[in-house]
Amino acid sequence: MTVEAYLAGREAEAIQTLMAYCRIPSVSTDPAFAEGIAQAAAFVADQLRHAGFPTVEQVPTAGHPCVFAEWIVDPAKPTVLIYGHYDVQPPDPLDKWRVPPFDPVVKDDRIWARGVSDDKGPMLIPILVAAAYGAVNGAPPLNLKVLFEGEEESGSPNFEPTVAAMKDRLACDLVLSADGAMWRADLPSMTVATRGMAAVEVTVTGAGKDLHSGRHGGTAPNPIRALARMMASLHDEAGDVAVPGFDDGARQPDPAISRAIVEVGFDAPGYFDSIGADHPDPMPTGEALLTRQWLKPTLEFNGISGGYQGTGTKTVIPSEASVKITCRLVAGQDPDQVMTAIEAHLATVLPSGYRMDVHRHGPGTHAFALDPHLPALATAEGVLAEVLGAKPLRVAMGATVPIGDVFARQLGVGAIFFSFATSDEDYHAPNEYFRLSSFRTGQVAWARLLDRLAHGGI
Amino acid sequence: MTVEAYLAGREAEAIQTLMAYCRIPSVSTDPAFAEGIAQAAAFVADQLRHAGFPTVEQVPTAGHPCVFAEWIVDPAKPTVLIYGHYDVQPPDPLDKWRVPPFDPVVKDDRIWARGVSDDKGPMLIPILVAAAYGAVNGAPPLNLKVLFEGEEESGSPNFEPTVAAMKDRLACDLVLSADGAMWRADLPSMTVATRGMAAVEVTVTGAGKDLHSGRHGGTAPNPIRALARMMASLHDEAGDVAVPGFDDGARQPDPAISRAIVEVGFDAPGYFDSIGADHPDPMPTGEALLTRQWLKPTLEFNGISGGYQGTGTKTVIPSEASVKITCRLVAGQDPDQVMTAIEAHLATVLPSGYRMDVHRHGPGTHAFALDPHLPALATAEGVLAEVLGAKPLRVAMGATVPIGDVFARQLGVGAIFFSFATSDEDYHAPNEYFRLSSFRTGQVAWARLLDRLAHGGI
Numbered sequence: 001m002t003v004e005a006y007l008a009g010r011e012a013e014a015i016q017t018l019m020a021y022c023r024i025p026s027v028s029t030d031p032a033f034a035e036g037i038a039q040a041a042a043f044v045a046d047q048l049r050h051a052g053f054p055t056v057e058q059v060p061t062a063g064h065p066c067v068f069a070e071w072i073v074d075p076a077k078p079t080v081l082i083y084g085h086y087d088v089q090p091p092d093p094l095d096k097w098r099v100p101p102f103d104p105v106v107k108d109d110r111i112w113a114r115g116v117s118d119d120k121g122p123m124l125i126p127i128l129v130a131a132a133y134g135a136v137n138g139a140p141p142l143n144l145k146v147l148f149e150g151e152e153e154s155g156s157p158n159f160e161p162t163v164a165a166m167k168d169r170l171a172c173d174l175v176l177s178a179d180g181a182m183w184r185a186d187l188p189s190m191t192v193a194t195r196g197m198a199a200v201e202v203t204v205t206g207a208g209k210d211l212h213s214g215r216h217g218g219t220a221p222n223p224i225r226a227l228a229r230m231m232a233s234l235h236d237e238a239g240d241v242a243v244p245g246f247d248d249g250a251r252q253p254d255p256a257i258s259r260a261i262v263e264v265g266f267d268a269p270g271y272f273d274s275i276g277a278d279h280p281d282p283m284p285t286g287e288a289l290l291t292r293q294w295l296k297p298t299l300e301f302n303g304i305s306g307g308y309q310g311t312g313t314k315t316v317i318p319s320e321a322s323v324k325i326t327c328r329l330v331a332g333q334d335p336d337q338v339m340t341a342i343e344a345h346l347a348t349v350l351p352s353g354y355r356m357d358v359h360r361h362g363p364g365t366h367a368f369a370l371d372p373h374l375p376a377l378a379t380a381e382g383v384l385a386e387v388l389g390a391k392p393l394r395v396a397m398g399a400t401v402p403i404g405d406v407f408a409r410q411l412g413v414g415a416i417f418f419s420f421a422t423s424d425e426d427y428h429a430p431n432e433y434f435r436l437s438s439f440r441t442g443q444v445a446w447a448r449l450l451d452r453l454a455h456g457g458i
Numbered sequence: 459m460t461v462e463a464y465l466a467g468r469e470a471e472a473i474q475t476l477m478a479y480c481r482i483p484s485v486s487t488d489p490a491f492a493e494g495i496a497q498a499a500a501f502v503a504d505q506l507r508h509a510g511f512p513t514v515e516q517v518p519t520a521g522h523p524c525v526f527a528e529w530i531v532d533p534a535k536p537t538v539l540i541y542g543h544y545d546v547q548p549p550d551p552l553d554k555w556r557v558p559p560f561d562p563v564v565k566d567d568r569i570w571a572r573g574v575s576d577d578k579g580p581m582l583i584p585i586l587v588a589a590a591y592g593a594v595n596g597a598p599p600l601n602l603k604v605l606f607e608g609e610e611e612s613g614s615p616n617f618e619p620t621v622a623a624m625k626d627r628l629a630c631d632l633v634l635s636a637d638g639a640m641w642r643a644d645l646p647s648m649t650v651a652t653r654g655m656a657a658v659e660v661t662v663t664g665a666g667k668d669l670h671s672g673r674h675g676g677t678a679p680n681p682i683r684a685l686a687r688m689m690a691s692l693h694d695e696a697g698d699v700a701v702p703g704f705d706d707g708a709r710q711p712d713p714a715i716s717r718a719i720v721e722v723g724f725d726a727p728g729y730f731d732s733i734g735a736d737h738p739d740p741m742p743t744g745e746a747l748l749t750r751q752w753l754k755p756t757l758e759f760n761g762i763s764g765g766y767q768g769t770g771t772k773t774v775i776p777s778e779a780s781v782k783i784t785c786r787l788v789a790g791q792d793p794d795q796v797m798t799a800i801e802a803h804l805a806t807v808l809p810s811g812y813r814m815d816v817h818r819h820g821p822g823t824h825a826f827a828l829d830p831h832l833p834a835l836a837t838a839e840g841v842l843a844e845v846l847g848a849k850p851l852r853v854a855m856g857a858t859v860p861i862g863d864v865f866a867r868q869l870g871v872g873a874i875f876f877s878f879a880t881s882d883e884d885y886h887a888p889n890e891y892f893r894l895s896s897f898r899t900g901q902v903a904w905a906r907l908l909d910r911l912a913h914g915g916i
Contacts, residue, residue, distance in 0.1 A: 029770030090772055093668070154770060181673075195672065199771045208734020210551070212886035213758045214653065214857025215639075217786045218697075218750035219742075221735050224759035224781070225697075228689035235683060239676075272811070276666020276777075277679050280811030284677075292676035300671045301682035302774050303765035308782060312487030312612060313657045313819045314548050315784050315858075316760050316886050319734075323682070324766060326773050328675045353730070353738030361771045399672025400773075428670035428774055 006132045007443045014128055014443075015111070015436070017047070019104040021120050022113035028064055028087035028154045037064045037150055040086040044148055045069075047127050052134035053146070059166070061158035064150030068166070071130065071144040078458045079143035080450070081170055083403050083415070084123025084178035085152035088115030089428050096430035110433040118427035121434035122419045122442065123148060123178040129446040141454035145172055152179065155199055156402045157362035163410045173458050174376050175407045176449070180397065180417035185424060185435070187264065188384050188392035190377070191417040192370040193257060195297070196329035197400040198338045199361035202346060203322040204230070204354050210307075213315040221353045223321040224306045231323060233349045234299055234342075241299045241327075245341035251332035253295040254369060257396045264393065266290040274424075294396035298328040299342070328398060335364025368404030374414045379457030380449060387445045399423075418449065464590045465901045472586055472901075473569070473894070475505070477562040479578050480571035486522055486545035486612045495522045495608055498544040502606055503527075505585050510592035511604070517624065519616035522608030526624070529588065529602040536916045537601035538908065539628055541861050541873070542581025542636035543610035546573030547886050554888035568891040576885035579892035580877045580900065581606060581636040587904040599912035603630055610637065613657055614860045615820035621868045631916055632834050633865045634907070638855065638875030643882060643893070645722065646842050646850035648835070649875040651715060651752070654787035654825035655858040656796045656818075660804060661780040662688070663813045668765075671773040679811045681779040682764045689781060691807045692757055692800075699757045699785075703799035709790035711753045712827060715854045722851065724748040732882075752854035756786040757800070786856060793822025826862030832872045837915030838907060845903045857881075876907065 007014075026040035027033035041058055044067045048056045053069040064087065072079075091101035091114045099105045104113035111121065126146075133140040147170060149159050163170060183189040206221030236242040266286030272279050292298075306321025308314035327338055343358040350356045370377065372394070385391045397417075404415045420442030426432045465472075484498035485491035499516055502525045506514045511527040522545065530537075549559035549572045557563045562571035569579065584604075591598040605628060607617050621628060641647040664679030694700040724744030730737050750756075764779025766772035785796055801816040808814045828835065830852070843849045855875075862873045878900030884890045 029772065030768050090766070090768055092766060092768060092772070096667070153773075195675075197672075197773075199773075201771075206735055209554070209884070209889075210887040211733060212857060212881075213756070213760060213784055214655075214786060214855070214886075215881050216733065216751070217653075217756035217758045217784075217856055218754050219729070219747045220733055221738075222758055224762050225689070225693060228686040228759070228762075229693075231683070231686035232690035235687075239683075271677070275669060275674065275678055277664055278811050278813060280679075280809075289677045293674070296676050298671070298675035300675045300680055300775055301686070301765065302671060302772055303767055303776070304682050304686075304762055304779060305767050307759065307761035308548065308550060309761055309763050309767075310488050310548055310550060311490075313659075313782055313784060314487065314550070314760055314886070315611075315655075315657075316547075317758055318761070321762060324771055326671055326675075326771060328672060351738075353736050355736060397672070398675055399670065423670075423673050426667070428672075428772070429668040 001136055003132045003136045003447045004444055006136050007128065007447065011440065015106065018111060018116065018121055018124055021124060022104040022111070022116050023102055025102045026087050026115065026150070027090050028151050030090055037087060041065050041067055041150055044086050048146060051127050051131035053130070059162060061162050063158045066150065066162050067148040069146040071140060073139045073143050077142045078453060079145060079172040080453060081145040081147060081172040081175045082126045082178060083147055083175055085119050085149045087150045087153050089118065089153050093430065098431055109436045111436065112431060112433045114432055116434040117421040117425035117432055119152070119179045121439055122421050125420065125439070125442040126178055126446050129443055129450065132447065141451050145170060155197060155362040155365065159402065160406045160410065163406055167410060170411055172411065172413060174413055174453065175403070175415035177401065177403055177415050177417045178419055180401050180419035181421040181423040183395050183397070183423055185422045188388040188390050189395045190381055190384065190392045191397045192372065192394045193254065193331070193396040194368045194401045194404060195398055196333065196335060196365045196367035198327045198329060198335040198364035199325065200339055200342060201322060201324050201359045201361060203320055203357045205320040206354055207319055210319050211317040213317050216317055220317050222317050223354060224318065226351050226354050227306070227321045227323060230346055230349045231301065241297060243299070243341050243345045246338060247297065247333070248337060249332040249334060250297065250330050253330070256372065256394060257294060260393050260395055261287055261290045261294065293398040295330060297330050297333060300326055302326055328400065329367050331367040331369050333367065335366065339364065365400050365402035366405040368401070370404065371414055376414065376416055376453060376458050379452050380416050380418055383445050383449045383452060386448070387441050418446070459594055461590045461594045461905045462902055464594050465586065465905065469898065473564065476569060476574065476579055476582055479582060480562040480569070480574050481560055483560045484545050484573065484608065485548050486609050488548055495545060499523050499525055499608055502544050506604060509585050509589035511588070517620060519620050521616045524608065524620050525606040527604040529598055531597045531601050535600045536911060537603060537630040538911060539603040539605060539630040539633045540584045540636060541605055541633055543577050543607045545608045545611050547576065547611050551888065556889055567894045569894065570889060570891045572890055575879040575883035575890055575892040577637045579897055580879050583878065583897070583900040584636055584904050587901055587908065590905065599909050603628060613655060613820035613823065617860065618864045618868065621864055625868060628869060630869065630871060632871055632911065633861070633873035635859065635861055635873050635875045636877055638859050638877035639879040639881040641853050641881055643880045646846040646848050647853045648839055648842065648850045649855045650828040650830065650852045651712065651854040652826045652859045652862060653856055654791065654793060654823045656785045656787060656793040656822035657783065657820060658797055658800060659780055659782050659817045659819060661778055661815045663778040665777055668777050669775040671775045674775055678775050680775050681812060682776065684809050684812050685764070685779045685781060688804055688807045689759065699755060701757070701799050701803045704796060705755065705791070706795060707790040707792060708755065708788050711788070714830065714852060715752060718851050718853055719745055719748045719752065751856040753788060755788050755791060758784055760784055786858065787825050789825040789827050791825065793824065797822065823858050823860035824863040826859070828862065829872055834872065834874055834911060834916050837910050838874050838876055841903050841907045841910060844906065845899050876904070
């Protein structure tokens with residue numbers, strides 16, 4: 001029996017395993033879900049043991065643990081380190097879900113659940129493939145190491161220190177990431193660049209307590225008003241970031257990616273239709289939009305809060321208001337410098353009579369760009385061409401996958417994004433799903449990729 | 459025994475009654491508290507029956523019921539209509555309370571509870587006084603009518619229609635309001651003008667669903683960004699409202715109030731200290747601040763909400779964001795016109811590609827100014843001078859008490875604010891309290907006022 005036939009014969013069982021995994025609410029950003037994080041780490045470790053990895057360990061960090069595993073077949077063979085994450089995004093807003101976020105449903109050849117696309121489905125694939133190699137051949141075709149983290153959705157604050165501390169044990173020839181996403185369901189692609197991230201929360205305080213808007217209206221500091229004015233100064237009329245020093249160090253993008261942007265013929269009106277938004281006037285070109293998504297830094301407001309949040313009205317002037325900000329960074333921008341620039345700019349526009357706190361959510365992440373001449377990249381492209389029917393485009397990704405940069409600096413190796421999630425799967429929104437076709441194809445592709453890498457393709 | 463001695467002998471019982479009243483969570487703005495509203499209306503009706511009012515009725519409205527009562531002593535005597543409200547502000551933010559909002563605590567000669575100062579303590583006083591007159595003299599010294607509403611904290615959307623429908627039954631010579639507040643604990647004052655109100659909620663929508671800020675950052679509409687820019691256009695640099703047409707019709711204030719503003723010597727640095735705010739630079743004059751509080755219209759943001767509200771970060775571009783706005787109006791401004799002007803202005807600054815909804819919370823309230831030559835005003839000032847030791851100043855109030863304008867238009871009579879709340883009692887904030895000294899003094903004052911009005915002072 002071949003490894004691929006073995007996998008095909010166990011599809012129902014694999015789906016059950018994925019559903020059990022998705023029942024665990026492993027939200028990393030909210031301490032209320034600590035129990036779910038612990039359960040998910042244990043679940044992943046169990047799956048790795050069950051697959052046949054001789055060494056499986058939970059690695060403590062300053063935050064949530066990593067799961068490490070190792071299956072050394074022959075020191076003379078190449079070694080691949082597989083990356084993924086077992087934590088998921090928060091399920092809010094709960095009232096927008098058509099299915100319960102942590103009670104998976106199979107429907108329309110998809111599994112619906114929080115985290116199924118990002119990253120539980122894609123990261124389960126290499127475990128299943130290793131198990132199949134073990135069952136059919138007694139061992140995988142090359143040495144495997146695994147490092148799964150539990151804080152990817154929190155900006156991976158403890159991931160780089162963990163990799164640095166485990167440098168020797170993680171030594172490898174190549175990293176394969178089961179995280180990331182194909183850009184479009186109908187267009188095979190390989191992601192060779194990802195944006196970095198910096199996250200801050202800005203809190204503006206006026207009075208020491210909430211005040212009556214009748215008694216104090218017009219004289220007391222209103223932190224919502226101050227915050228709105230400050231926020232309005234962060235972008236220019238065109239929507240570009242207007243923070244001095246924000247772009248410092250940004251490098252020109254790889255011309256290959258700019259060519260891909262032209263090649264794919266991005267449909268601008270179709271884009272706004274797909275997200276359910278009105279068409280802006282004037283309509284930007286598709287190339288301008290895709291350039292913004294892939295190659296421009298951003299400063300986005302993710303949440304704002306202050307004062308009365310209930311139904312109806314409350315005539316109050318709140319004591320404080322706050323906004324959560326994340327920036328996507330391009331190659332060359334330094335996250336620390338970006339956060340410093342934002343804080344410095346906000347300090348200059350903070351009105352007199354208010355206090356401000358800028359809290360950094362972690363150290364941030366540099367953008368990543370893969371060496372276009374890496375042999376393993378061509379190998380992976382070959383496998384994708386076989387299973388998907390067309391040579392994949394080399395594309396960039398707007399989202400942030402911190403590991404590319406971390407592994408390059410800490411281990412000196414390249415990281416190939418070999419994920420079978422697709423970016424339309426609502427993975428940071430309600431009603432996340434994962435295509436079962438991708439789950440099947442992904443297992444075939446990983447089985448072939450490990451074999452090719454074992455036989456000279458690395 | 460005198461009425462005043464009777465009241466003094468029942469102080470402990472009166473405090474118990476007030477505490478029982480404050481245990482009822484009668485929040486009018488939030489449907490979750492419907493049961494508390496019903497309980498409070500029944501409680502008030504019971505107290506009125508217990509006091510001896512021969513007629514007590516709950517009057518249905520399109521919203522929460524009013525409580526009406528009548529005690530006609532002699533048709534030849536003058537008739538006073540007493541106003542108050544049994545609903546309270548929402549208790550949010552709950553985590554800022556040092557005592558449970560609906561489990562009253564007596565401490566430092568104060569009662570601490572949501573609604574105790576606004577308006578449960580002050581409105582209980584005339585009921586206790588009527589009961590004392592009944593017990594001591596068999597009846598009050600003049601005809602009493604009572605109308606208590608349950609939607610004052612929601613902008614009284616159904617109060618004027620109710621008064622209009624009951625015009626004949628409410629006929630009277632004077633309205634005495636148990637709602638309102640003394641301006642300062644150490645300075646006797648009579649409120650002769652109050653600001654009006656208009657309340658709207660603005661919701662801006664971008665995409666039809668929440669989006670991943672990595673995938674879509676830089677291209678998708680971000681309604682928080684749009685809303686912040688729109689909000690920033692509502693005030694000028696000096697903090698004055700910058701909405702065209704907002705001030706239309708505003709009249710010059712009564713010079714007597716402007717004189718009082720000079721007379722009271724408002725302490726600007728002390729004001730900012732009292733609310734726990736940093737000193738602005740430059741520091742405005744005390745007169746400028748008090749003129750803003752009493753005689754200028756405002757546009758204040760009371761609550762803002764959009765996107766992720768939990769701990770940590772969530773890399774989402776939300777579908778919508780909204781802000782709650784209330785405006786305080788001065789004499790001559792029309793609430794309907796003010797809301798129309800705001801909506802029209804926001805429509806001009808709404809960026810392309812976004813949708814906007816402006817929801818009006820009720821029809822709004824005109825500002826109110828009392829006739830300075832009303833004989834009952836001099837009578838009330840005389841009583842206050844006796845019980846408080848100094849002739850009260852005639853002041854304006856930043857807050858909104860819709861009834862002055864309603865009674866003037868519907869019943870053709872003046873309304874005197876005879877409340878013993880004090881504006882420092884945090885009545886729209888956590889840790890609301892009511893001074894027991896005010897509770898005692900208020901009973902003496904109401905007893906004397908009813909007697910004087912019965913004997914020629916009206």
